[in-house]
Structures are given as C-alpha cells and as structure tokens.
Amino acid sequence: MELRKKVSNLLDNVKPIAKPSLKVAVVTTFAVSPFLFSKSSITLANDSKLSMAKSRFGVASKKNMRRITNSNSQIYLPSKLNTAYISEKVHPFPANHFPSITNFNSEDVTLNASAIIIDGKPVAYVRNREAAEQVVRKLELNFVTENELNKFDAMKSSLMDSFSPLKENESRLLDIHLSKNIVLQEANVSPDKIMPIENAVALLLKGANQEIKYRVQEGDVLGRIANNNGLKLAELLKLNPQLTEKSLLMPGQEITITEPEPYVEVIVEKEVSQKETIPYSEEVINDPNLVKGESRVSQQGLAGVESVSYYETIENGKTVMKELTKKVILGQPIKQIVIKGSKVAPSRGEGIFIWPADGGYISSQMGYRWGRLHKGIDIARPSDYTIKAADNGIVISAGWDGSYGNKIVIDHQNGFQTVYAHLSSIRVGVGETVQEGSPIGIMGETGDATGIHLHFEVYKNGILKNPLQYLRR
Numbered sequence: 001m002e003l004r005k006k007v008s009n010l011l012d013n014v015k016p017i018a019k020p021s022l023k024v025a026v027v028t029t030f031a032v033s034p035f036l037f038s039k040s041s042i043t044l045a046n047d048s049k050l051s052m053a054k055s056r057f058g059v060a061s062k063k064n065m066r067r068i069t070n071s072n073s074q075i076y077l078p079s080k081l082n083t084a085y086i087s088e089k090v091h092p093f094p095a096n097h098f099p100s101i102t103n104f105n106s107e108d109v110t111l112n113a114s115a116i117i118i119d120g121k122p123v124a125y126v127r128n129r130e131a132a133e134q135v136v137r138k139l140e141l142n143f144v145t146e147n148e149l150n151k152f153d154a155m156k157s158s159l160m161d162s163f164s165p166l167k168e169n170e171s172r173l174l175d176i177h178l179s180k181n182i183v184l185q186e187a188n189v190s191p192d193k194i195m196p197i198e199n200a201v202a203l204l205l206k207g208a209n210q211e212i213k214y215r216v217q218e219g220d221v222l223g224r225i226a227n228n229n230g231l232k233l234a235e236l237l238k239l240n241p242q243l244t245e246k247s248l249l250m251p252g253q254e255i256t257i258t259e260p261e262p263y264v265e266v267i268v269e270k271e272v273s274q275k276e277t278i279p280y281s282e283e284v285i286n287d288p289n290l291v292k293g294e295s296r297v298s299q300q301g302l303a304g305v306e307s308v309s310y311y312e313t314i315e316n317g318k319t320v321m322k323e324l325t326k327k328v329i330l331g332q333p334i335k336q337i338v339i340k341g342s343k344v345a346p347s348r349g350e351g352i353f354i355w356p357a358d359g360g361y362i363s364s365q366m367g368y369r370w371g372r373l374h375k376g377i378d379i380a381r382p383s384d385y386t387i388k389a390a391d392n393g394i395v396i397s398a399g400w401d402g403s404y405g406n407k408i409v410i411d412h413q414n415g416f417q418t419v420y421a422h423l424s425s426i427r428v429g430v431g432e433t434v435q436e437g438s439p440i441g442i443m444g445e446t447g448d449a450t451g452i453h454l455h456f457e458v459y460k461n462g463i464l465k466n467p468l469q470y471l472r473r
C-alpha cells in the first residue's frame with residue numbers, strides 16, 4: 001500500500017522533467033516502473049539479472065533518463081530501467097519505512113548523514129547525499145572510464161547519433177547499471193558510522209562475508225584451508241564448532257568457510273569493434289630424402305586480419321557474455337608449410353672418406369717435418385670454408401684442444417675416427433649424429449696454425465693412419 005502511493009508520487013514527480021522529445025520512451029519506461037516497485041527489492045535484484053539479456057537493447061532501457069534529480073532520496077533502479085535515477089518526494093522520515101535504519105540510531109549523539117541502502121538494508125553511511133551520489137559514481141568508475149560515462153550520458157540525453165555504426169577499434173558503452181536496488185536516504189547516525197567516500201566504495205565492492213560450504217580435498221589441512229580463504233585458524237574453528245585444531249579432515253567432508261560477496265555489482269554493457277588477427281595454420285609434409293630432425297619452412301605462414309564487432313556484458317569487471325555480431329575478413333591467413341625430414345640417419349660409416357672440404361689442395365702431407373711427426377694432412381684454399389664430415393658417424397669431441405685449436409673428433413662406429421683441427425667455428429655438438437658430407441664447422445687458423453687450413457687426421461682402431469689411404473678422390 002505504501003509502495004503504491006510512493007509510485008504515484010514518483011510518477012508525478014518525474015513526468016515534468018522529461019524532455020518532450022523523450023515522450024514515447026519515457027512513457028514506455030515509466031509504464032514499467034509500477035511493476036518494478038510493486039515487488040520487493042529482493043525480487044527486483046533477481047529480476048534484474050534475468051532480464052539483463054532480454055532488455056539489453058530495448059529502447060526503453062537505452063533511452064530512459066538515467067538520472068532524474070531531485071529531493072531527499074533517490075533510487076537507482078536495476079532491471080529494465082537500468083540506471084534510472086528517480087527522485088522520491090520528501091517524506092518526513094517515517095520510522096516504519098526503512099526500519100533497519102531507525103533501529104540503528106541508538107547513540108546519544110547523532111549526525112545527519114546519507115544512508116546507502118541496498119535491498120532495504122543500510123550498508124554504509126556517508127556525510128551527505130552529494131557524497132552518496134559520488135559513491136555510486138565512483139563505483140561505476142571502477143569499471144568504465146569517465147570519458148565513456150560522459151559519452152553515455154550525452155547519448156542518452158540527446159537521442160541523436162546514438163546508433164551510428166562503430167568505427168574500427170572503437171567501443172561504446174551501451175548501458176551501465178547496478179545489480180541491486182540502491183536507495184539513498186537521509187539518516188541520523190552516530191559520527192563514527194560515517195565513512196569517507198573511498199571507503200564506502202571499497203566496502204560496496206568487497207561486500208560482506210557470506211558463509212559457504214567447502215568440500216575438503218585430498219591432502220587438505222585446516223591451516224591451509226583457513227589461509228587460502230583469508231581466515232585465521234581460530235576464525236575457521238569458530239565457524240565450525242564441531243572441529244578442533246587436531247581434527248582429522250576426510251576428503252569430501254563439508255566445512256563452513258566465508259567468502260566475500262560484493263554488496264552490488266556494476267553491470268556494464270558494451271559494443272566493441274576491433275581488428276583481430278586470424279592465426280595461420282601449419283601443415284607438415286614429411287620428406288623421406290631429408291634426415292630426420294631436420295626441417296625447413298617451404299611456405300612462410302602469414303596471419304589474416306578480420307574486423308569483428310561484439311556486444312559484451314561485464315559484471316564487476318568480469319566478462320560474463322560476449323556475443324559476436326559482425327565479422328568481416330579483411331585478409332585470409334596463409335598457411336605455413338613445413339617440410340620435415342623422415343629419413344633415419346645412420347651413424348655408422350662405410351670406411352671410405354670423402355674429401356672433407358669444398359675443393360682446395362693438400363698444402364702439407366703427413367710425415368716428419370723439421371724432426372716432428374705431422375699427424376695428418378693439411379687442406380688449404382678451398383672454394384668454400386665449410387668443413388664436411390668425411391663419413392657417417394657420431395661426434396665424440398668438439399671444442400678447444402691446445403695447439404689443435406678448435407677441434408672435432410668423429411667416431412664412425414666402425415673402428416675409424418677422424419679429426420678436424422684449427423677450425424674458426426664448430427657447428428656440431430658431442431653426441432650428435434652426422435652424415436657423410438654434412439657441414440660440421442668452418443675452416444680457420446686457431447691453435448698452432450699459420451694460414452687458414454684444415455688439419456685432418458685418420459685413426460683406425462686407435463692407430464694413426466695416412467688419410468690418403470682412405471680418401472676417395
């Protein structure tokens with residue numbers, strides 16, 4: 001009964017403020033309001049969630065006036081009216097209207113303040129109504145920028161240009177509303193109950209702890225459950241009188257914990273248009289002529305580009321719905337083609353060596369020189385400094401070795417070993433299987449060497465041999 005009366009007062013108050021051009025929308029909008037008001041705020045909150053998806057782009061929800069300023073208390077409407085901000089007539093603060101407030105006034109000294117009432121319960125007090133309005137504004141500004149909010153307000157009041165298609169990489173706030181009914185109302189409270197604006201915003205976002213059930217997992221201990229949920233062990237035990245510090249937990253057992261639940265959620269609906277890349281796919285082609293482990297890209301992949309538009313619903317910063325509305329492919333992706341070797345590489349040599357360089361000549365034979373044994377042949381002036389494995393094998397040593405400089409030793413798994421010395425750089429590692437003719441390093445003059453050349457030695461069963469005996473040339 002009270003409510004009915006309030007609704008008619010409210011309608012009386014509101015109509016004259018509406019712009020004539022808004023007539024249709026306003027009528028539609030307020031025709032809905034008695035229905036909203038006739039329900040308790042709890043149902044309202046539920047309704048608002050249910051109706052979100054349906055009412056998203058209804059004219060009423062978009063064009064209705066978000067704020068209609070006014071007197072002593074305002075209501076932030078959820079649901080179809082979304083963020084409409086409607087004034088109430090000044091009521092001589094009736095004790096029975098919001099009983100929870102008056103119950104609160106037990107202090108001797110009280111100050112006039114503004115109560116932020118959610119679902120009929122005062123959750124915070126700030127110094128005056130202006131501060132309370134700022135709390136709501138700041139709450140919204142946690143999730144949208146000032147600029148977005150201003151544009152949104154302008155769009156609503158102008159009715160012009162509100163649906164021009166979005167340009168690329170543009171986004172537009174379509175709606176912002178609260179999940180619950182917030183009422184701002186004058187109240188007399190003790191001074192210590194009045195909090196700064198920022199604290200009130202933080203409180204609304206953080207909310208109150210709700211008790212929920214937690215199912216014990218394998219390996220859980222009380223201390224960790226408490227810690228993971230921001231509780232002290234003593235607090236957890238208080239919530240669960242049946243437990244003591246020494247209680248043994250069983251997996252699957254249910255215990256009570258608390259979890260903060262925001263007092264109110266800011267629901268933001270956005271329209272977004274942006275360029276996105278389309279990843280390219282990769283195709284692998286096996287090549288039996290290429291040694292396993294080797295691969296090469298035969299066609300370089302290239303990402304595509306598309307222009308997408310979507311509607312997004314975000315609750316307290318978390319995307320809860322994303323609906324693609326348009327997708328235009330601006331450039332198709334090009335797939336990457338990779339050739340992968342499938343030939344299993346033998347590591348055993350044949351016992352005959354190929355010339356380990358690209359051309360060149362023997363600048364020094366094996367034998368005694370100036371009273372010392374020259375243990376291999378020197379190959380100089382190749383047409384290319386790449387050094388090749390003389391036969392299939394496994395690298396057993398690769399690195400610096402005194403007067404040899406950078407040196408590689410290949411074991412051909414058949415009793416033969418070959419040595420390559422004075423390299424300027426080494427391209428293989430110990431344990432690596434190499435194929436006859438595969439590049440293993442670059443010719444240089446490291447160690448005890450004069451001029452760029454390759455020093456090449458051959459051993460058979462550990463005994464030094466003259467390479468010329470085994471070189472196929």
Ligand SMILES: [Zn+2]
Nearest residue numbers: 376377378455
């Ligand atoms: Zn030499």
